[in-house]
Amino acid sequence: MGLSDYLSKLAPELILLVGGCAVLLIGVTRSARPTSIASFASLIVVFLALIATFSAGAPDATASLPGLLFTSLVYYTRLSALGVGLLILLVNWYQAVGEERGEYMAMVLFSLLGILLTASANDLLVLFFAIELVSVPTYVLIGLSRPEHRAPEAAVKYFFLGAMAAALLAYGLSFLYGVAGTTTMHQVVDGVIRSNFVFGSSMGIYAVIGLLFVFAGLAFKVAAVPFHVYAPDVYEGAASPVTGLLGFVPKLAGFVALVKVFGMLSWELPLAIQWLVWIVAAATMTVGNVLALLQQNAKRILAYSSIAHTGYMLIALLVGPVAGGGPMHDGVAALLFYVTVYGAMNLGAFALLAAFSVRGKPAETLSDLAGLGKQAPLAALAFAICVFSLMGFPPTAGFLGKVYIFSSAFSLDSAHSFHGPLVVLAVIGVVNSAIGAAYYLRLVAAVYISRDEQEVVPTGGTPVRLGLALCSIAMLFFFVWPSGLVDRAQANADVVLHGQRVATVVTTASSAGPRPSDGTGAVVFLADSDVRSASDSRDE
């Protein structure tokens, strides 16, 4: 494996790594007052990484390096993370108000690098480290984001709880290793299946426990109930631009990891895990939306909305991929599309908060937003577009995202044992997005029709406004031309189903072949386990 091999396959990651280090050095050479050099440099780094991604194109799923495997999921994740990453950098342009801008920007780049590595990890250890590479810089980002005591407080909270989640994740992975006897992901699946992913048998229960812990650890990253408790406090404590980042970076990494873990098992999940995800999804949506209704602080509203959106995405995760079904019938495509769109629209909403200040403080509460509609009509319009997109209102990409997610819930064969529960879940989702409309409309109303107007002072600067504008334009653009994103997201269904298998199919004549394209693959397995548990109960 020569150097050129690494260079060609890992180009975006290497660019981020080297660029991140370089930006860190810029930070060391402190000037008297903060400049935008570091911001500009990191923008260029991400841009170069994006170009490298495009020029490399979609990998063919057979390319691998030790511990890494390059599927089209990697390609999509790179595009998504770097694309939204550009917007994140714009919105964070003036972040780290003090002298630490170089360090700050470097941390953003490292966090993005972590997402990219998560997508290409083919080893449980690499996966764990990649996830932590995403998380650790975010603790720093929160702490640096503003001088007030609230930011370090939020950082510490996030750090301790994050450490707990990391422990859960590591513990779960160790169980999987114990069952499979290997950390290489595609061999784990063979190990698990061979040693029996047949639950009820003595080894199977450890695989379930392992999966459970892994799910819990990752559920923290995506802020799913009951691992959501940190979100409102942390979101409120951090400066708005960082909060916008927090809505996307850990979520994308967490969901990519979940897709990888579930995909590792070809989505042949035990029924109990399916029900677990079901319950968590329903609870996450409901808790997020209901609690958001009670908030007065715009950041807390958006924090709870972020929890609710995790719930929607979990629906799609539960559905999983259905090869050849089209995005309306493909959970993974819907999920990947949605998480990207969510990243941009959520960022846009926070960008507005970052761009204006009221009475010398950054805008935070609903009453702070009063009068924006008159004083900054364009920014208010962009904000409204992003919020309508969060609400799932046409003509925005958020609308299509919801359509894809909810319609994917109907894609399992009606004979499938989980068809009914999924439909119920979709209905819960639709009801929830109706509830959500109430507080999103309050946000828009605060901007446009509030009575006692505040004097809002634009403090964000041009890059922040540009980021806000681009977020809202992206929402409209991907409504008009969703296939630009969906096609790439959809390519993953086949990869998740076949890609990793294709790479290893020679090594084992696995008992369960690639999931059939009609979406009934899980039936085989589930029926199997149902039978097994039925026979178990008979034994008792």
Added chain:
Amino acid sequence: MSIETLKLCAILIALAPLGGAILVGALGRPALRGRSHWLSILGVAVAFVCSLIVFGVVRGAHGEQTSAMISVYDWIASGSGSWFKVEFLIDPLAAIMLVTVTGISLLVVIYSRDYMRDHGEPVRGYERFFAYLALFVFSMCMLVQGGNFLLLYLGWEAVGLCSYLLIGFYYQRPAAAAAAKKAFIVNRVGDFGFGLGILLIYITFRTLDYGRVFQMVEAGVTASGDPLETGRLTAISLLLLCGACGKSAQLPLHVWLPDAMEGPSPVSALIHAATMVTAGVYMVARCGVMFTGSPTAMAVVAVLGAVTALFAATIAVTQTDMKRILAYSTISQLGYMFLGLGVYAAGSAIFHLFTHAFFKALLFLAAGSVMHAMGGIIDIRRFSGLRKILPWTFFTFVLGAIALAGVPLTSGFFSKDEIIHHAFTHHWALGLIGLLTAVLTAFYTFRMVFVAFFGTERVPEGVHPHESGRWMLVPLFLLGIGAVFAGYFGFPGHNFQHFLEPVFHDTFVARSPVPHGAEPAGFWAQYGLMFVSGALALLAILVAYALYVRQPWIPDTIRSSAGRLYTTLLHKYYADEAYDASVVKPLRTGGKVCVGLDDYVVDGLIFVVTAIPRGLAYVLRVLQQGAIQSYAMAMAIGFAVIMWVVLLSTGGCG
């Protein structure tokens, strides 16, 4: 000309006005200020040129090749590999509509350049107006050339939105705001039916593609291969018609159009001639396969059209507001078009749409010119004898008026006569209503002309009338030429109808109970009606002349002696009052009840429900001094519960 050229043109027709709208909207205020009109004019002009090219291509095509489905890109996946596409259907019908829409719109936009100088709001009115105007044109073009029902619906709604924005252009004026809301809400009522119709189409045929839907209707099958029942076809047609009633202001959803004149005059011209009200007519013509498949639906269309035509014409006779008279005349003329569609004469209906676009745009723009000169006053009782003061406006207005009145050899005469002719061959009553409406039309049109432009010279106090500038007069002249001569596209020789023949051949023409061209061939049988209606129109004009110029006291006498009838007409058959009593008031009351419920019941419930977590939080706060521990505890407990449930359900911790 290749299909590629056609594709490029179709895309440009949509994108040029949209681009203009976006640029004006985004750059207008800081960068363009008073020059915003250029971008809009440019956008619409490009669309017009492209429309002409499209028209040329379609005209040059022969035989089967007159229609082309141009697929641009896949838009939204509709499951199992099929997509809702962004695609354009270019055929003779679309070509004619495009040329009409973009041509009239171009003249209106040019006219607006001067008009809006004086009538724009002081703040940002000018840019806003031109951005909306271009967006309106874009919406209508999408509606007309969209290749499936989804795009049709999209254009349909976008047109509704633009009309709302433009009618409410002077949003500080309560009347304008109310009119905008009225237009939008009344249209929503129609669109609800329209949306249901489209859903029913999708449920029945599992696709929204024009081509595939129409094919299946023609073959009489549904998506599953079952035979298509006529009842379902009727249901679809009537639901679609519901939408057409809203957009094209047919009974009983006509109430929004007269109020729509609260918008600036060019907007009225646009709505009445090119971009909005014609949508319903176009849609019925486009979906001819469905409508003609159901005799019931066709009968409804015909009767609806005839009744609306007469109904609106009678109201127009008593109105005194120039633009309001014109609005009712539009409703009446649209009634003609629906009558034409209903009696299987779609070619004639579209022909009337085409000619009507010219003279109605002309009349509204000329009325705008009068309003411009009169300082915003448009009530014909407030001025008279304007013929001397505004000679050019007068001249062009009369050109429009003779076309609307159906004076022989003008465009309106030919197109209207054809519809009446077909109505007679279908049913004598329909024909008679058509004829009666024609007489009334000629009368009220010239009542307006005589009262406003003849008699003693009189203008409202404090107004210094002046003739409009070049930017306004040139479009008026061009439209005047169109109003007088546009009829010769269709007469003699029926070139216009022959051009449309490929579209309507299998539907309106073939399925007509009275075969086209089978009527008696004698000269009088063919042209007799023409002489009758021409003579009647002239007679009505003479009566108007006698009443309003020679013996002005007669109308007053009639007014006082007619009493009840007069007030009924003056109040437009109390349609607004009826809606107010039957819909608006009950809804208001319902709304108040809901607010009450929300304030007391829902809020109370929420308070009670949220008291639980609040109380819990209070307890927790007492127990836990640091937040992190409690969070960690919550996570741990949550996880323990999950663990317990999952392990229990997988069969014990063995």
